[in-house]
Amino acid sequence: MLCALAFWFELKRALGGNGLSWAYVFEWPLLGVFAVYMWWNIIHPDREHHRKQRVEKPPIAPQFNSMLVAWEERQRDLAAAQEAHDESLKAVDDA
Numbered sequence: 001m002l003c004a005l006a007f008w009f010e011l012k013r014a015l016g017g018n019g020l021s022w023a024y025v026f027e028w029p030l031l032g033v034f035a036v037y038m039w040w041n042i043i044h045p046d047r048e049h050h051r052k053q054r055v056e057k058p059p060i061a062p063q064f065n066s067m068l069v070a071w072e073e074r075q076r077d078l079a080a081a082q083e084a085h086d087e088s089l090k091a092v093d094d095a
Contacts, residue, residue: 003028003029003031003032003035004028004029004032006024006028007024007025007028007029007032010024010025010028011025
């Protein structure tokens with residue numbers, strides 16, 4: 001309500017020739033909408049929780065599932081090879 005009054009006041013001033021008031025003509029309604037949005041979030045804190053409980057989309061399309069499995073297997077192989085390489089370097093350094 002206060003933002004609506006401030007909007008009306010600034011609109012009258014802007015129409016009267018005050019150029020700076022044009023900025024406030026747009027600012028006050030935006031501030032009012034933001035205040036209502038924040039108030040709504042305060043009185044409904046579990047709204048975000050319900051949004052997260054919706055059915056989640058699969059991380060990838062089903063037709064690409066075999067590609068994901070192959071990629072994960074390749075990553076495991078690379079990690080094992082890197083570990084074996086690191087151990088061989090450590091053995092050379094210890095010798």
